[in-house]
Amino acid sequence: MKSEIQLRGSIDLGTTKISAMVAEVRGTHLRIIGVGTAPSEGLKQGMIVDIEQTAAVLNRVVGEAEQMAGLSAARVYNVGVGGEHIRSMNSRGVVAIPDLNTEIDEEDVGRALRAAQKFSLPYDREIIHTLAQEFIVDAQRGIRQPTGMYGSRLEARVHVVTASRPALDNVAKALRLAGVEMGEMVVEPLASGYAVLDDDEREMGVMLLDIGGGTTDVALFVDGGVAASGVIGLGGNNITNDLAYGLRTSQHDAEAIKIQHGCAMTSMVNAGETVDVPVIGFRGNRRVTKHLLAGIIEPRVEELFSLINQQISENGLKKAIGAGVVLTGGSAMLGGIRELAEQVFGLPARVGSPREVDGLSEVVNHPKFATGVGLLCLDGQLDARRPQGVTGTKRLRHSFNQLKRAIASFI
Numbered sequence: 001m002k003s004e005i006q007l008r009g010s011i012d013l014g015t016t017k018i019s020a021m022v023a024e025v026r027g028t029h030l031r032i033i034g035v036g037t038a039p040s041e042g043l044k045q046g047m048i049v050d051i052e053q054t055a056a057v058l059n060r061v062v063g064e065a066e067q068m069a070g071l072s073a074a075r076v077y078n079v080g081v082g083g084e085h086i087r088s089m090n091s092r093g094v095v096a097i098p099d100l101n102t103e104i105d106e107e108d109v110g111r112a113l114r115a116a117q118k119f120s121l122p123y124d125r126e127i128i129h130t131l132a133q134e135f136i137v138d139a140q141r142g143i144r145q146p147t148g149m150y151g152s153r154l155e156a157r158v159h160v161v162t163a164s165r166p167a168l169d170n171v172a173k174a175l176r177l178a179g180v181e182m183g184e185m186v187v188e189p190l191a192s193g194y195a196v197l198d199d200d201e202r203e204m205g206v207m208l209l210d211i212g213g214g215t216t217d218v219a220l221f222v223d224g225g226v227a228a229s230g231v232i233g234l235g236g237n238n239i240t241n242d243l244a245y246g247l248r249t250s251q252h253d254a255e256a257i258k259i260q261h262g263c264a265m266t267s268m269v270n271a272g273e274t275v276d277v278p279v280i281g282f283r284g285n286r287r288v289t290k291h292l293l294a295g296i297i298e299p300r301v302e303e304l305f306s307l308i309n310q311q312i313s314e315n316g317l318k319k320a321i322g323a324g325v326v327l328t329g330g331s332a333m334l335g336g337i338r339e340l341a342e343q344v345f346g347l348p349a350r351v352g353s354p355r356e357v358d359g360l361s362e363v364v365n366h367p368k369f370a371t372g373v374g375l376l377c378l379d380g381q382l383d384a385r386r387p388q389g390v391t392g393t394k395r396l397r398h399s400f401n402q403l404k405r406a407i408a409s410f411i
Contacts, residue, residue, distance in 0.1 A: 009065070009077035010375030011058065011180070012188070013171065015046055015214030015237065016330065018057050019369065020065040022075055023359070023376045030376060032359040034071070036064030045214035045233055046083030046188075048170040055177035062180055076181045078375040081171060082188040082217055085164035087125070088229045090133070091116045094155045104137065104146050104154060112156035126168060128185055129161040133225045144224070159226045161187050184378060189217035189229060191374035196328050196352030196367075197221065204322040208352070209308070209341075210370065211331040213237045218308055222320045228312075234304045236331035239297055246296045247288065253278050257293065258334070264301045265336035265343075266294040294336070301337060305344040324348035330368035 006025045012018065022034035038061050042053030066075070093115025097104060117130055135143040137151035146154060168185060175182050192210045193202070202221040210217040213236045219229040239262070244254035261275045269290045276285035312318045324347040327337060332351050341349040353365050354373035364373055
């Protein structure tokens with residue numbers, strides 16, 4: 001008996017680009033049939049600053065993806081969210097099992113997960129994910145699925161991700177203005193992880209760095225679940241800004257030079273190679289060495305990696321990263337960035353692109369599409385690939401005005 005084909009959509013709201021994808025899913029097989037992408041407008045460092053501009057771009061890229069896929073009706077789209085408003089923490093919840101002769105069931109697991117969410121949360125924050133790390137039954141640790149077991153005490157240890165409620169409301173409104181029906185909101189590194197990591201890496205311990213234009217999303221996967229996550233307000237745009245200032249050229253030209261000639265390690269550049277750079281205020285170009293370019297780029301990338309390395313070292317998390325570091329996102333294609341990551345972290349590193357994708361694979365087989373592809377893997381029969389206990393925010397049932405009334409009544 002053949003599996004039924006499902007149609008799914010995804011939207012990646014990035015600082016430098018907004019993309020939409022449509023895919024056919026049969027069982028665990030993903031076939032991308034439509035892609036739309038355009039430069040971002042109305043976003044800054046992953047957050048919406050102009051709703052109408054963002055809605056206009058959304059309408060355009062979703063229309064392109066659906067036209068390419070030959071669809072006449074809109075799909076439900078999972079949406080990747082990011083920005084420095086994303087926060088995370090680890091929590092735990094403990095419940096008693098009243099009858100020792102009764103197996104632990106899904107209701108008991110649900111009670112433990114809800115108990116782990118009972119902590120003080122400001123009214124302007126919202127939980128968007130509760131990711132189970134492990135369950136403990138009495139004194140037995142490391143349990144992933146406690147249902148069917150016997151015990152008197154069930155503890156859930158979870159990773160909780162929260163976001164700014166107004167920021168999420170802005171995303172929901174932009175999608176509504178664009179005529180897009182929304183499914184789940186998912187933090188971007190979690191989505192990217194589904195696309196570029198394999199099960200062995202998540203089991204052994206791996207750190208994913210999703211380096212976008214405005215921010216870098218960090219997620220540590222250990223024993224198959226998420227051990228830690230966070231967002232740093234540095235990305236590829238900072239490198240572009242440094243080049244524009246250092247070379248006295250425009251942002252547009254600096255971005256092109258970064259993509260074509262940039263390298264994150266001066267030791268990998270031939271000192272004799274040169275590049276023509278258009279200089280603001282002067283006619284013609286100025287010739288500079290690639291060694292000079294790398295000398296501008298390397299300190300910024302090293303700063304980013306050093307900040308992350310310091311944090312995971314101080315928190316004792318680095319020792320859990322047995323499989324090394326995986327770099328993804330558009331800025332992961334910068335020359336020499338993998339080698340610099342290995343040098344700073346002292347761990348093996350690789351650049352991750354979406355895997356196990358058919359259809360328009362030649363289009364999306366690039367680190368910059370990792371979030372979009374990962375978002376397509378979040379429903380139906382692909383749920384087995386998700387860390388257990390993922391709870392996504394579903395906002396399509398609530399209008400913006402209903403959310404405003406709910407917040408007002410809470411205050």
